[in-house]
Each structure stands twice: as structure tokens, then as C-alpha cells.
Amino acid sequence: MRKQILVVGGGYVGLYAARGLRKLIRSGEAEVTIVDPRGYMTYQPFLAEAAAGAIEPRHVVAPLNRVLRGAKVLTGKVTHVDHDRRVATFQPVKGRPYEVAYDIVVMAAGSITRGLPIKGLAEHAVGFKTVGEAVHLRNHVLAQLAAAASTDDPEVRRRALTFVVVGGGFAGVEALAEMQGLADDTLRYHPGIAREELSWTLAEATGGILPELHESLGEWTAEALRKRGVDVRLNAPIVSAENGVATLSDGTTRDAGTIVWAAGGRPNPLAAASGFPVDRIGRIRATEYLTVDGLPDAFAAGDGAAVPDLTNPGAFTAPNAQHAVRQAKLLARNLVAYVRGRKLKAYRHAYLGSVAGLGHHQGVAQVYRIKLTGFLGWLAHRAYHLAWVPTFNHKAKVLADWTLAMFFRREAVQLGGLEHPETDFQEALAAAPAQAQAGRAA
Ligand SMILES: Cc1cc2nc3c(=O)[nH]c(=O)nc-3n(C[C@H](O)[C@H](O)[C@H](O)COP(=O)(O)OP(=O)(O)OC[C@H]3O[C@@H](n4cnc5c(N)ncnc54)[C@H](O)[C@@H]3O)c2cc1C
Structure with missing residues (x-):
């Protein structure tokens, strides 16, 4: 029977793991569902250039349904994972939450911004x-x-x-x-x-x-x-x-x-709240095979996982894109091996x-x-x-942005109104009756 693989999070780990799976898995072996609240992967190292207008913001994100054809993409949040029952509660962007059943789960929800109780x-x-x-x-x-x-x-x-x-x-x-x-x-x-x-x-x-x-x-x-x-x-x-x-x-x-x-960030609290084994700071306890320690049918990698660093015994791999991408690629191969009942490979990567x-x-x-x-x-x-x-398409667009920037000045127009497009319309509506009344009075 086809295994249902649920990937929670469509960032570096989720996107690269799902993409690897799509290439490696035989039709009929498994079906992949990926969940992300935004529906796109963000290439975070280029956010600063996007903020500066050196790269067009649309070029630093990769839409999951375009990059992962063949996988089922759900846009919304996983709010809880009940691994004993092999179901995740999914809150779509619109409508009621519902349960998504799976055979194997990949926990790849990364980290969230670290907040501190600082006034103001x-x-x-x-x-x-x-x-x-x-x-x-x-x-x-x-x-x-x-x-x-x-x-x-x-x-x-x-x-x-x-x-x-x-x-x-x-x-x-x-x-x-x-x-x-x-x-x-x-x-x-x-x-x-x-x-x-x-x-x-x-x-x-x-x-x-x-x-x-x-x-x-x-x-x-x-x-x-x-x-x-x-x-x-x-x-x-x-x-x-x-x-x-x-x-x-x-x-x-x-x-x-x-x-x-x-x-800085802190591990996504979803894993701890769902009862997955986590370390002192809330990272999922993973093995070097990128499985969740002590849990069958569960994998984890990236910023939200404590993966043993085999090149530095006793330490864990750092939360960065370099490890996330490489772990994701091995994760895909290990998932295929797991589905086929074969031996998994250990993650080993010396920091470049x-x-x-x-x-x-x-x-x-x-x-x-x-x-x-x-x-x-x-x-x-x-x-x-x-x-x-990720993708040739995005590489070409980023390169084109840089090339254009060599010949033309960057745009200095601020489009803050885009963040609140309703304001002008609401002002116009609020002014309309007054104008009409003024017109009648005259
Ligand atoms: C501004 C910035 C600059 C950076 N620059 C560098 C750099 O120069 N070099 C470097 O190596 N690293 C850099 N990093 C770190 C790097 O981006 C991360 O290490 C990498 O993104 C980790 O991959 P991940 O898949 O674990 O998490 P992410 O890529 O963050 O992906 C997690 C995904 O999970 C989704 N998610 C969250 N909650 C849920 C939920 N409840 N249900 C479903 N999905 C959920 C999120 O929407 C997100 O798409 C930078 C990070 C930032 C923020």
C-alpha cells in the first residue's frame, strides 16, 4: 500500500526533502503532502538584499506548488501532531481545521523569532x-x-x-x-x-x-x-x-x-507541544540518521532539530542553511530507504x-x-x-536583478500603501456621504 508521507514545514528542509523524494520514490510507493502557512519557501540569506531593493522580493521565495509538482501542497498551519494516532491537525488559511492522516511524518517547521520580555x-x-x-x-x-x-x-x-x-x-x-x-x-x-x-x-x-x-x-x-x-x-x-x-x-x-x-530564533514550539522528545531548548531530539530519537515513522532536520554532529562528537549541527539543505537531501534518501526497509545513512558534514x-x-x-x-x-x-x-528560474531572476542594478539606480519609491490598501478606499467611502450632503445643501 502507498505510504502517506507528511512534511510539516516548506522551508529549506521541507522543500529540498520533498523535491528529493519526488525524484527518488517510485510511483505507487508513497504520496507526499507538504504543509506550510505561506505556501512558499523563503530564501532567508537574501532577505537583506530584498529589504534593500537589490533583489525583487518575489525572487527570494519559491512557491511550493510550482516547485513540487506531484506533491500535495496544503497552505495553512499544522497546530498539533498526534503521533500515536498518526494524525496531524491542520488549520487551513480559510475554513475549519481538520485532521490529516499519515504513515510517516517529517518535522521541518524550523525556528521562530526569539522573543524576550522587553518593554515596548x-x-x-x-x-x-x-x-x-x-x-x-x-x-x-x-x-x-x-x-x-x-x-x-x-x-x-x-x-x-x-x-x-x-x-x-x-x-x-x-x-x-x-x-x-x-x-x-x-x-x-x-x-x-x-x-x-x-x-x-x-x-x-x-x-x-x-x-x-x-x-x-x-x-x-x-x-x-x-x-x-x-x-x-x-x-x-x-x-x-x-x-x-x-x-x-x-x-x-x-x-x-x-x-x-x-x-536570533528559537525552535518552533510545535514539536514540544505535540509531545515529541525535545532537548533543553526545545529542539527535537534527532539521531544521526535524521529520525526522531525513540519514535518510529518520524524524521526531523534543520533549525528545529538537534542532530548530532559526527564531525564534532558531543555537539549538534548548527542552525544554518548549509546543514539544512544537506540534511534535507539525505533525509529524502533515508525516507526512501525506510519505505523500502533498507539501511539508513548517517548525516556527516564538516562545516565549510x-x-x-x-x-x-x-x-x-x-x-x-x-x-x-x-x-x-x-x-x-x-x-x-x-x-x-532553489530552481534555475529563481537563480536566473536573481542574477538578472543584480545585472540590472549594475546599470540602473535602485528604485527609491516607497509603496507602504500596499500594506494597507483598504485605507484610501475607506477614506473615500467616509468622505462620500459628507460630499453628497454638502452637495444637497448647496
Ligand atoms: C534573515 C536571515 C538570514 C540568514 N542568513 C543565513 C546565511 O547567510 N547563511 C546560512 O547558512 N543561514 C542563514 N540563515 C539561516 C537559515 O535560513 C536557516 O538555518 C534555514 O532556513 C533552516 O531551514 P529549516 O527548513 O529548518 O527552517 P525554515 O527554512 O525556516 O523553514 C521552516 C518552515 O516551516 C514553516 N512552518 C512554521 N510553522 C509551521 C507550522 N505550524 N505548520 C507548518 N509549517 C510551519 C515555515 O513557514 C517555514 O516555511 C538566515 C536566517 C535568517 C532569518
Whole structure:
């Protein structure tokens, strides 16, 4: 009988595992269902470039039903997995929840933004994990510059030109660097604003930035950002964002019109809430074969799983795209082996190093022992990430965006109205009776 394989989450692990399965499984062996609340996979390493307008946001996401033809794609959330009964509760985007039965489950719901109980954070900060947040940020930065150029109130102007990014990992550093690039480019259309008026602060809780790279590259990056006028604050976690004023533990305060929260993620709570075995921080306890420890018919990988790192005994693989993609590919092969009753293979991958883009044609890269900074680091960042963009179609579109950017200035138009398209219509409706009455009175 055909096995029903349910993949929970359509990110790196879900998409690559389902795609691998589709290639490897024989018709009649298994049917794949993949569930994701958005219906597309987000290529997160390019979110910063999407936020800066260097890449079109649609090009950093891959629609699951297009990439995974042959698989059943359900758009909505899995809210609970009852593994004893082999059913998942599925909440579609519209309509009532219902149960989806399966024989084998793949837990690939990744991580969620890590929240901390900091006053004012929820009201005044924006996260940086989704394409929606990236689009919002781009519109927001452009709107802040326009607001600063148009106000006659110095306080309003100063606030609009103050930007704080919390978190010195990939996400925070790249977001700040690319946002600054966007703002710098846009200043040519606001001749009344001097570059020195813009205030950029990177707040990091530990003693260094880019912990994913060699310490010297983190130091190089901090120095490069400082030369660009960024106030890089180390050992300075944010302690309050009340009234939009970012207060850091070292006493620094910034009355900021923009606070970006990029202080890391935590494993998706779905697994723990569903009774899967999890470790201290909520990652699913996985084996090196990418099965869930002690549970038959259950697999897990990626940011939400604690997968033993066989190249570093006692440790677990880091939550990054490099491991997620490679684990997904092996996961597909192991699922096929499992369905066929064959031996599974263990996951072993020695970390290759990493890359980060800093806008302004600068970047840092570490590939094995080779360290690159500046323009070469930037080229390595682009080449590395382009290679991992899923589908040829998306690779070509990203490459086209970059090529066009070499010949034309980036668009500096803010389309924040897209986020609330109902506003104009509602204003028009509200004004209509008044106009009609005024017309009758006249
Ligand atoms: C801004 C940013 C920049 C990054 N840059 C880099 C980088 O330069 N290099 C690098 O190696 N790594 C980078 N990463 C990390 C990398 O993107 C992750 O390690 C990788 O995405 C993990 O893959 P995953 O499949 O485990 O999770 P994800 O890719 O996050 O996928 C999880 C999926 O599960 C879905 N989901 C969530 N809840 C549910 C639910 N209840 N039901 C169904 N589906 C659900 C989500 O919608 C999502 O699509 C970056 C991350 C971010 C946020």
C-alpha cells in the first residue's frame, strides 16, 4: 500500500526533502503532502538584499506548488501532531481545521523569532525573518527619509533618521548594512539631508559579531561598519524599547524611528507541544540518521532539530542553511530507504565556513581556512548563495536583478500603501456621504 508521507514545514528542509523524494520514490510507493502557512519557501540569506531593493522580493521565495509538482501542497498551519494516532491537525488559511492522516511524518517547521520580555519591543520593533518583514522594512526606511525631509520639527526629523538593529549575527549585520546602503543611495533625492544626520546603531549582547565566522572576520566587519559611521555596541543587549526609545544595557539610548529585532530564533514550539522528545531548548531530539530519537515513522532536520554532529562528537549541527539543505537531501534518501526497509545513512558534514554580505560591494567569507574580506568577500557571498537558490528560474531572476542594478539606480519609491490598501478606499467611502450632503445643501 502507498505510504502517506507528511512534511510539516516548506522551508529549506521541507522543500529540498520533498523535491528529493519526488525524484527518488517510485510511483505507487508513497504520496507526499507538504504543509506550510505561506505556501512558499523563503530564501532567508537574501532577505537583506530584498529589504534593500537589490533583489525583487518575489525572487527570494519559491512557491511550493510550482516547485513540487506531484506533491500535495496544503497552505495553512499544522497546530498539533498526534503521533500515536498518526494524525496531524491542520488549520487551513480559510475554513475549519481538520485532521490529516499519515504513515510517516517529517518535522521541518524550523525556528521562530526569539522573543524576550522587553518593554515596548512588541509595539516598536519589527522582526527580520520573513519576506513580508523585508518588504515592510524597505518601505519603512524610504518613508522615514521622506518624513525627515518634509517635517519642520527637529525632534521628528532626528527620530526618523535614527535606526537601531538588535543582534550581531548574519541577519542583523546584513540587514543593517543593506538598509544603510539603501538609505545612502536614496539621499541623492533628499538633498536637504546630510549623510551625517543618519544615526545607525548595531546592538549586540555578546563581545563580538558574526559568531558564525572566524573571530578575525567578525572584528574586520565591526571595523568596516564603524568606518561607515555605524555605532557597533558590543556587550550591550537592549533592555527597553519603551516609547520607541531603544535603551541598551551600557546606558546608550536612541530615540529611534526604526528598531529591527534580529536577535536570533528559537525552535518552533510545535514539536514540544505535540509531545515529541525535545532537548533543553526545545529542539527535537534527532539521531544521526535524521529520525526522531525513540519514535518510529518520524524524521526531523534543520533549525528545529538537534542532530548530532559526527564531525564534532558531543555537539549538534548548527542552525544554518548549509546543514539544512544537506540534511534535507539525505533525509529524502533515508525516507526512501525506510519505505523500502533498507539501511539508513548517517548525516556527516564538516562545516565549510560561511559568507555574509555587507552592501556597498563589501562582504566577508570563510571557506575552510581561506578568509576573504571586502570586494572578494562580497563576490564569494553572492556566488555561494546564488548556487543554493532553489530552481534555475529563481537563480536566473536573481542574477538578472543584480545585472540590472549594475546599470540602473535602485528604485527609491516607497509603496507602504500596499500594506494597507483598504485605507484610501475607506477614506473615500467616509468622505462620500459628507460630499453628497454638502452637495444637497448647496
Ligand atoms: C534573515 C536571515 C538570514 C540568514 N542568513 C543565513 C546565511 O547567510 N547563511 C546560512 O547558512 N543561514 C542563514 N540563515 C539561516 C537559515 O535560513 C536557516 O538555518 C534555514 O532556513 C533552516 O531551514 P529549516 O527548513 O529548518 O527552517 P525554515 O527554512 O525556516 O523553514 C521552516 C518552515 O516551516 C514553516 N512552518 C512554521 N510553522 C509551521 C507550522 N505550524 N505548520 C507548518 N509549517 C510551519 C515555515 O513557514 C517555514 O516555511 C538566515 C536566517 C535568517 C532569518
